[in-house]
Amino acid sequence: MTPSGLELQGLRKSYGTHVVVDDVSLRVPAGEFVCFLGPSGCGKTTLLRMIAGLETPTSGRLLLDGMDLTAAPAHQRNFAMVFQALALFPFLTVEENIAYSLRLRNVARQERQRRVRELLELIKLADCGARRVDQLSGGQRQRVAIARALAQEPMLFLLDEPLSALDAKLRDHMQIELRLLQQKLNLTTILVTHDQREAMTLADSIVVMADGAVQQIGSPADIYRRPANRFVAGFIGQCNLLQAEVLDSHHLDVWGRVIEVESIPGGLVKGTAVTFSIRPEDIRILPAGTQAPDTVPGRVSFAREVGERVELRIDCNGREIIGAASPADWAALGSSSGSVAVQLRASAGTILTC
Amino acid sequence: MLTAGRAQIALWLAWPSIALVGTVAIPFLLLLRISLAAPDPSGLWKSVLTLDAYGALLNREFAGALLYSLGVALLVATITVALGFPLTYLITRMKRRPQVVWLVFLLVSLSLSDVLNAFSWQLLLSKRGGLTGLLVLLGIMSRPESLTPSNGAVWASLVYGILPFTVMTLYPSLSQLAPEVVEAARTLGASPLRAFRTVVIPMTRQPILAAFVISTVVTLGAYVSPLVLGRPQSWTLAVLIGNAALAGHDVPRAAAMSVCLLGAVGLLGAATVWITRQRPAR
Numbered sequence: 001m002t003p004s005g006l007e008l009q010g011l012r013k014s015y016g017t018h019v020v021v022d023d024v025s026l027r028v029p030a031g032e033f034v035c036f037l038g039p040s041g042c043g044k045t046t047l048l049r050m051i052a053g054l055e056t057p058t059s060g061r062l063l064l065d066g067m068d069l070t071a072a073p074a075h076q077r078n079f080a081m082v083f084q085a086l087a088l089f090p091f092l093t094v095e096e097n098i099a100y101s102l103r104l105r106n107v108a109r110q111e112r113q114r115r116v117r118e119l120l121e122l123i124k125l126a127d128c129g130a131r132r133v134d135q136l137s138g139g140q141r142q143r144v145a146i147a148r149a150l151a152q153e154p155m156l157f158l159l160d161e162p163l164s165a166l167d168a169k170l171r172d173h174m175q176i177e178l179r180l181l182q183q184k185l186n187l188t189t190i191l192v193t194h195d196q197r198e199a200m201t202l203a204d205s206i207v208v209m210a211d212g213a214v215q216q217i218g219s220p221a222d223i224y225r226r227p228a229n230r231f232v233a234g235f236i237g238q239c240n241l242l243q244a245e246v247l248d249s250h251h252l253d254v255w256g257r258v259i260e261v262e263s264i265p266g267g268l269v270k271g272t273a274v275t276f277s278i279r280p281e282d283i284r285i286l287p288a289g290t291q292a293p294d295t296v297p298g299r300v301s302f303a304r305e306v307g308e309r310v311e312l313r314i315d316c317n318g319r320e321i322i323g324a325a326s327p328a329d330w331a332a333l334g335s336s337s338g339s340v341a342v343q344l345r346a347s348a349g350t351i352l353t354c
Numbered sequence: 355m356l357t358a359g360r361a362q363i364a365l366w367l368a369w370p371s372i373a374l375v376g377t378v379a380i381p382f383l384l385l386l387r388i389s390l391a392a393p394d395p396s397g398l399w400k401s402v403l404t405l406d407a408y409g410a411l412l413n414r415e416f417a418g419a420l421l422y423s424l425g426v427a428l429l430v431a432t433i434t435v436a437l438g439f440p441l442t443y444l445i446t447r448m449k450r451r452p453q454v455v456w457l458v459f460l461l462v463s464l465s466l467s468d469v470l471n472a473f474s475w476q477l478l479l480s481k482r483g484g485l486t487g488l489l490v491l492l493g494i495m496s497r498p499e500s501l502t503p504s505n506g507a508v509w510a511s512l513v514y515g516i517l518p519f520t521v522m523t524l525y526p527s528l529s530q531l532a533p534e535v536v537e538a539a540r541t542l543g544a545s546p547l548r549a550f551r552t553v554v555i556p557m558t559r560q561p562i563l564a565a566f567v568i569s570t571v572v573t574l575g576a577y578v579s580p581l582v583l584g585r586p587q588s589w590t591l592a593v594l595i596g597n598a599a600l601a602g603h604d605v606p607r608a609a610a611m612s613v614c615l616l617g618a619v620g621l622l623g624a625a626t627v628w629i630t631r632q633r634p635a636r
Contacts, residue, residue, distance in 0.1 A: 054537050074540040075548075081541040087534035091556045100552075101542040152543060 003030040003065045005188055006051070006156060011060035013046055020046045022212040023060070028190060030065075033182050035199035036192045038209035039235070044192045045160055047209070051190065052081045052158050064155060079156040080149035084164060086141055088133045094120070094144050095129040101152035119147040122181070139170050146178070150185070157182070159191040163198065175201050196236050200224070208232050224279075229354045233277040240283070240321050242344075244276040244351070252276060252351070254344060255319065259294045261346040265353065275352040280324040282348035285312065288339035295341040296321075303330075314342055382616070389609035398605045407610035416611070423574060423591040424618060430512045431569035435562060437513065438520030443554065445521070446529040457525070460518040468515065472582040475511040476502050479583075507583040512576055516569050523565040527558050560630060567626050571619055591615050 006028040013021040021043040028034045036044040049055040051062060053074030062070045069077055089097050095116050102112045120126045123143035133141060142162060149157065163171045163178075179202050182189050193199055199206050200220040208215040208223060208231075216228035227233035230241055245253040246268045252259045254276050268274065286295060298316035305311075310330040312323040321342055325333070333340065389407050391399040445456045466474075478485050479501035489495040501507055531554065539549035555562070577592040584590075589597075591611060599608035 052537075052541055054540065073545075074537070075543050075545050077541075078543070079541060081538070083534045083538055085532060085534050087532060087538035089535065089538075089553060089557075091559075100539070104543045104548065104552075148538075148542070158541075 005030040005032065005065070006190075007063040007066075008051070009061040009063070011047065011050060011062065012058050013043075013050060013055060014058050020212050021050065021057075024214055025060075026207060026214065026217060028188060030188050031186045032204045033179070033189045033191070033202055035203035035206045036190065036209060037196060037199040037206050037235075038194065038215075040194055042209045043212035044194075044209050048081075048158055048160055048190060048192045051156070052079050053077050054081075077156075078152060078154055079158055080152060080154035081158040081160065082145050082149050082162045084161045086145040086162070088141060088145055088148070090133055092133070093129065094125065094131050094133065094136070097133060097144055098148045098151050100148060105152070115151060119151055122150075123147045138166055139174060142166065142174060143177075146181070150187075155188070157187045157189040159189070161193055162191070164193075164195070171198075178202065208235065210235070226350055227277060227352065230275055230277070230352050233275075233350065233352060238280050238322055240278050240280065241352075242276045242278070242321075244274050246270055246272045246274060252346070255296060255316070257294060257296060257344070259344060259346045261349075261351065265351055268351075268353065272353075276344070276349050277352050278344060278349035280311070280322045281309070282345060283321065283323040284343040284345060285314075285323055285325045285329065285333065286341040286343055287333060288341055290341040290343075292341075292343060294346060295343045297339065298342050299339050305330075314340065316342060385609050385612055385616075388606055389613050391606045391609075393604045393606050395603060407604075407606040410607060411610055411614065416614075419589075419591055419594055420614060420618060422588075423615070426509070426512075426580075426588075426590055427570045427573035430509055430516065430573045431566050433509065433513050434516045434520045434569045435566050438517050438565065439524060439555075439558075439562065441517075442521045442524040442528050443550075446525065446531070447533075457521075460521050463514075464518040464522075466515075468576070468578040471515050472511055472578045475507060475514070475579075476582055479507050479510075502583050503585045503588075505584065505588050508580050508588060511579040511583055512573055515576075515579070516572050519568055519572060520565045523568055524558070524561050527561040528554075531557060563626060563630060567622065570622060574615065574619060 008024055008026050011021060011024045012019070024047060036047060038044045046055060050057050053069075053072060053076075057070065060070070061068060064077075089100065092100070098116045098119050099112050102115060107115070116129065117126070120129050123146065125140060125143060125147075128136065128140065133144065136144065145162065159178075163174050166174060175198060178191075181187075191199075191202060203220060205217060205219050206223050207217050210231050216223055216232045218226070218228075223232060223236055227236065227239075233239045233241060242254050244255075244259075246264055247253050247258065248270060249264055250260055250262070252261055252264070252274070259276075286292075288297065296316045298314040298321065300312055301315045301320075302313040303310055305327065308327075310325050310327055312325060314321045314323050323342065388399050390403050390405065392402050392404050392406060394400045445453055448456070477483050480486070481498050481500045483501075486495060486498045486501060490498055535557065536549050536553055539553045540546070544552060574590070575592055576590060577596055580588065580590045581593050581596075584593075592615075595608045595611045595615070598604050598611060602608075
């Protein structure tokens with residue numbers, strides 16, 4: 001059978017009446033890098049632990065390449081996992097840590113040594129094999145945990161917020177290394193994170209979760225550009241969520257302004273309350289007095305330059321809009337606290353119904 | 355010259371050594387002195403210096419008793435650690451409330467005196483006791499028979515008495531063992547039993563050794579259980595020491611036996627330190 005990847009069917013976990021993971025169905029195609037993204041307590045780690053076999057689902061099925069593994073214990077799945085706390089074995093050397101899974105499988109000594117050497121080179125720690133785990137830096141330990149998990153040539157590579165303990169610079173570096181490694185080995189990988197930047201950097205596709213349920217599955221660009229609901233729009237990056245009302249099949253009323261949109265999602269009739277979601281960088285800041293149907297007058301209440309762009313808070317008659325402008329545009333506008341016109345370009349926004 | 359204040363500070367700083375000298379060194383030196391004296395039928399001991407008490411111990415009988423005591427101590431320690439380690443591990447994996455219940459239960463059973471423990475076991479293993487009745491009912495025994503005195507009865511009561519110590523010794527380090535380490539082993543392909551053997555036990559080698567030594571030492575000092583539940587030939591050194599002092603009125607002989615026992619325990623301690631040094635820390 002050709003590898004079709006991982007498939008979850010209605011996976012659910014509840015403790016009494018408390019539902020932690022609610023009816024999750026999704027597919028992870030072979031060789032893909034998927035991130036489970038959500039705030040803490042959204043059930044993403046529990047979902048990952050169910051996939052690893054460390055937690056028993058209350059109901060639902062888990063299939064790998066069409067084989068039902070729901071009842072298989074963790075040690076028979078051959079899914080490697082890297083833990084948030086790394087969980088290296090402190091009583092073993094780096095080499096022995098990496099060789100642990102090979103020993104369990106009775107791999108012959110020479111083959112074992114060859115594989116360990118290979119993995120040590122892969123993680124660029126070729127000289128550290130004989131060291132004890134507590135003699136390594138945080139980033140090195142991280143890489144040992146990854147190598148230990150990869151030694152068994154896993155069917156699936158699971159990572160539970162493995163980079164959250166590292167400082168920002170090292171984390172950035174490790175993210176890129178991890179992505180390169182995954183592509184090189186063509187590993188089907190699932191990473192759990194609450195850091196949307198991390199998810200955007202690493203993933204082929206992102207599963208956004210909240211309250212135990214999947215909110216949206218899509219590519220990073222999809223999730224960012226076309227959020228499925230208010231939660232996703234608000235959780236991923238900054239976003240303006242504006243109250244709006246449907247006028248007809250091509251027009252929205254946003255704050256009393258009529259905005260023409262390409263099309264209104266199906267099933268929405270005149271008078272339905274919706275949310276018009278637009279990213280700060282999609283808002284255009286024009287000189288005050290610009291007359292256009294989709295512009296709103298406002299006053300800049302706060303501006304800060306953060307290098308490649310200027311972040312703005314604009315007070316539009318008591319309602320706040322977050323905007324952004326390039327430093328050049330900002331200079332062209334001339335004033336730092338004066339009146340401006342805010343253009344809500346309909347093509348750049350998304351209409352959300354929930 | 356010391357002022358009053360400084361003298362006080364000096365006294366406080368010296369307190370640990372004073373305590374050590376008062377509770378350990380002085381009693382031991384007294385014991386050593388008595389062991390070098392001659393017995394006095396009208397009193398405790400005559401203040402002469404002689405090696406007679408030690409000389410009287412240079413025989414097969416005493417060597418046999420010493421070895422037998424050590425053997426029993428090692429056996430009981432092995433059983434208690436073998437039982438206590440999985441028990442403690444299971445307790446630490448429980449939720450908080452059952453954990454507290456278990457620990458309180460074990461602490462309460464610690465407060466039972468040796469005497470109560472020994473006589474309870476005697477009752478339980480007697481002809482009309484609960485256990486024999488149960489064994490007859492299950493068809494394992496053909497008719498009710500007393501199970502005491504016997505070696506098994508001595509071991510059972512010693513294991514019962516020492517198990518709480520073992521659990522208390524192992525509990526702190528086992529409760530700090532991160533569950534992820536075991537889970538990591540599981541995802542790497544170790545069955546629960548294999549993960550226990552290859553990860554949990556190596557990570558807790560030192561507390562296991564500590565529990566083993568404590569069990570051994572407590573068993574070596576056990577007096578009531580062997581006396582009540584054992585036959586004279588299975589009496590341990592502690593019973594023989596008691597008999598020498600109380601029934602035989604030979605206090606120097608009892609003291610000399612005690613010094614030999616202390617020496618054996620000291621050797622055991624030294625061996626433990628040596629074994630721990632063999633492995634890198636942790």
